[in-house]
Amino acid sequence: MSGTVVNNETLSLPTQHYDCVIIGGGVLGLCCAFYMRQFHPEKSLLLIEQEGIPSELGATFVSPAIVHGLFANPESYKKAKWSKHLLQNLSNITGIDRPHNQAYFPVGYVQFMDEHYDDSTTQEDFLESRSEVEQKNFQALLDLSYCKSVCFDADGGYASAENVAQHFGYAAVREGTDLLLNARATFSSSQSLSIERLSYNKKMQQEVVRQESLSFAQCIVAAGHSSGTVLEGLGELVECPKVYMQYPKIEGDSQLILGADLGTGGKLELPVISYQGFHLRTQADGLLVIPPALAADSIGYQPTEGKLMGVQVGLRREIIDSIMNNLDNFPCFAWESLNLGKAVRQVRGAWQIAYEQPAWQQLKENNHIYLLHGGREAMSLGLATAHELAQSIEIE
Ligand SMILES: Cc1cc2nc3c(=O)[nH]c(=O)nc-3n(C[C@H](O)[C@H](O)[C@H](O)COP(=O)(O)OP(=O)(O)OC[C@H]3O[C@@H](n4cnc5c(N)ncnc54)[C@H](O)[C@@H]3O)c2cc1C
Structure with a gap:
């Protein structure tokens, strides 16, 4: 009942x-x-x-809800595999059919790394295996000069939490x-x-x-x-x-190449990208930029905007710092389309358990x-x- x-x-x-x-x-x-x-x-x-x-x-x-199975620990690997199966079969498993509310987007998850690992492939081999549109987008977004190897999880992606x-x-x-x-x-x-x-x-x-x-x-x-x-x-x-986490967005930018389905609105199709602790995840014709984890906030901390070149932006200082420190790895961080907001409330963010x-x-x-x-x-x-x-x- x-x-x-x-x-x-x-x-x-x-x-x-x-x-x-x-x-x-x-x-x-x-x-x-x-x-x-x-x-x-x-x-x-x-x-x-x-x-x-x-x-x-x-x-x-507010969660960008990124999902992957690239865990070295066997227990975590098993849990992630179980979770991905659940997400992919959510309607069948829960018996709830909500066709207009897609729960999981298995676009793949790619991790670019500075070190070479046994089960990783080379950057060249990975890029060659992808479509021309994707290759151009990777090249526009990232400077992979120091990237030695790549791990790819084809079942990874992101959910609508x-x-x-x-x-x-x-x-x-x-x-x-x-x-x-x-x-x-x-x-x-x-x-x-x-x-x-x-x-x-x-x-x-x-x-x-x-x-x-x-x-x-x-x-x-x-x-x-x-x-x-x-x-x-x-x-x-x-x-x-707990820690207050935020993520800015790269709004649709002419430097990004939209997928082949231009007739249906020109959607940006890319796997979730993981590089230098950052994640990039598509949203409509733009990308969410999810910064590396921050340490827990001290008790009583209230999120406040930071300043970039003297101009107030909606991101907290630690996130501005990590973006500035990674300008070489992410040419896209210098694009004008990176929307940093002017106040905290203009940038998607929330408290999360640290x-x-x-x-x-x-x-x-x-x-x-x-x-x-x-x-x-x-x-x-x-x-x-x-x-x-x-x-x-x-x-x-
Ligand atoms: C910016 C950001 C980025 C993230 N990125 C990712 C990601 O890429 N991948 C990923 O896997 N996870 C990510 N997370 C983490 C993930 O979103 C959270 O860990 C997850 O959503 C937590 O779910 P929850 O049910 O534990 O908590 P919540 O979603 O916080 O739910 C807790 C609920 O409890 C309710 N509540 C609180 N107190 C009371 C009370 N006293 N009485 C009744 N109700 C109460 C609240 O209203 C709330 O609805 C991110 C989180 C943030 C903030």
């Missing part, structure tokens, strides 16, 4: 006690909910999200998950949650319109960068460092509570991690 969706304060949940509650309706919370129904169909399950799905407050909403999340959300509800939207959860004890039901007033400000409480046997905190704050309510210190890899953990003192977090490789490894947690969790 389908679960109940409670999306405004006038509606009530069918019960005030659940066997398991998941806090956070980002891609990982929703994926975990879907698999929880499969592994524990007889247990009651509630997912609480403080906004809608997708939520503009989460990392899933938002669409992936919605597939899992619909499927989880269809399989019996109750969904409580516009509701912020905080721990009031190790076995209960205080819920603030939220609504928008005429000035579009969020306000608390109702308060209630719920009890649970097990709880999974999948609240993204807010997980640390949510867990503070338990009095147990769990490290959840971990490279997604993971789950059982809390030490409250071992009926679990933390499930993403990280930079959330789409490549996170779905398998959420599946693993749903399979491993024991519900009395």
Whole structure:
């Protein structure tokens, strides 16, 4: 039987006690909910999200969601393979058919490297294997003088994290998950949650319109960068460092050559490019420029724009520095079409958990509570991690 969706304060949940509650309706919370129904169909399950799905407050909403399987560690390699298979067969696996909301774009993933590795090919061999249009685009975008070798993952690419999340959300509800939207959860004890039901007033400000409480046997905190704050309510210190990440965009540029399908709008077709820690990913006729990972921000940091040659731009200083330091490797960083914005809000960005890899953990003192977090490789490894947690969790 389908679960109940409670999306405004006038509606009530069918019960005030659940066997398991998941806090956070980002891609990982929703994926975990879907698999929880499969592994524990007889247990009651509630997912609480403080906004809608997708939520503009989460990392899933802005994620460029790059996916690849180029992991040296065999465990990560296996997880990425599993995740790619899931993404490629998402409609079949979830039973949710959303033909106008493509979830995965397996355009390939190419990593250009300065070192030579055993399983890599030479740059020349790789370029020769690609179309003329792609070769010209690679040459326009990158200076590969120092590139010694290339690894290519033909099944890699990028996802629409938002669409992936919605597939899992619909499927989880269809399989019996109750969904409580516009509701912020905080721990009031190790076995209960205080819920603030939220609504928008005429000035579009969020306000608390109702308060209630719920009890649970097990709880999974999948609240993204807010997980640390949510867990503070338990009095147990769990490290959840966060970092504000942004990515500028190269708007359609005449130096880029569009694919052969000019009749359908001249789409730019390129695999995801990884070089010197940067990723370039197509979006319409332009490219997203995803900078290398930054270290965690200090507590209280607020994203502020930086200055480039005395002019204010919307990128934080560390990202401007990494772009400036890589002008030689990326001739495209000097193009006027690289849109750096004028204020932080004009450049796509969000807070994210400052971990490279997604993971789950059982809390030490409250071992009926679990933390499930993403990280930079959330789409490549996170779905398998959420599946693993749903399979491993024991519900009395
Ligand atoms: C700029 C940027 C680039 C990225 N690039 C990539 C990439 O290329 N590849 C990749 O794999 N990953 C990438 N990531 C990381 C990836 O997007 C995230 O790790 C992933 O989306 C996290 O999903 P999540 O479900 O854990 O968290 P989120 O999407 O953040 O979801 C958490 C949810 O919890 C809700 N919530 C929080 N607190 C509460 C509460 N108290 N009560 C109720 N609800 C609550 C929030 O509203 C939110 O919807 C990137 C992230 C960013 C920001």
